[in-house]
Amino acid sequence: MLTLINRLKSDEALMLAYQRGDTAAFDCLYRRHKDGLFAFLYRSCSRHAIVEELAQDAWVGVINSAPTYKTEARFRTWLYQIAHNRLVDFWRRRDNQHTDLENAPEPATAINPAATDELARQLMNAIGQLPNEQRDALLLQEQGFSQREIADITRCAEETVKSRLRYARKQLRQQVGDEL
Structure with missing residues (x-):
């Protein structure tokens, strides 16, 4: 206990x-x-x-x-x-x-209710298509980790994390649109 x-x-x-x-x-x-x-x-x-x-x-x-x-x-x-x-x-x-x-x-x-929502499905699909490094950085940030912590977790420079996040968001905007 x-x-x-x-x-x-x-x-x-x-x-x-x-x-x-x-x-x-x-x-x-x-x-x-x-x-x-x-x-x-x-x-x-x-x-x-x-x-x-x-x-x-x-x-x-x-x-x-x-x-x-x-x-x-x-x-x-x-x-x-x-x-x-x-x-x-x-x-x-x-x-x-x-x-x-x-x-x-x-x-x-x-049945997952979010799966019926078109935007959620598009977003999850777009996240799934990101390069692994970009997806990791994005998901770790979503979990509340700072860029410094993400750099520690993924064992890369903080500037690299910033770039990965920037490219991930850009790619998501291109695939899903400005609804993000």
């Missing part, structure tokens, strides 16, 4: 507690970040089963890297860097296999 004390601690303090063996601290971190992490991954790859696997791999990465965690970066930035790396690995495997699992039809399980 999560204690009130754990719920009030910073992510970094919780991760350090987990390093010392406090599994309740990890549970608290997981509950805080699972939905945002899933949303980030889902926007990059809309296949639910693949996103679940990528998210699980990211959390396993947190567990495996816990002994070496340092508070130099925010926990959230560190977590998304791990998830981003898993996503890049997925794209590389997919490109090497010459298959496009991401665009294969998702099994019909539930």
Whole structure:
């Protein structure tokens, strides 16, 4: 059971507690970040089963890297860097296999109301067609990360992030129009 004390601690303090063996601290971190992490991954790859696997791999990465965690970066930035790396690995495997699992039809399980909205569909399609680096930068910014944090997560210069965001927005405007 999560204690009130754990719920009030910073992510970094919780991760350090987990390093010392406090599994309740990890549970608290997981509950805080699972939905945002899933949303980030889902926007990059809309296949639910693949996103679940990528998210699980990211959390396993947190567990495996816990002994070496340092508070130099925010926990959230560190977590998304791990998830981003898993996503890049997925794209590389997919490109090497010459298959496009991401665009294969998702099994019909539930109706997504946003899918019926034409603009939302156009926007999601346009985001899906962005180069991976631009899409990552755009989606991380949408998750609330600063340009500096995006640079840390994607391991590139902050100016590169600015360029990727600018090109992504330009391409989205060209494909979807000025409704954005």
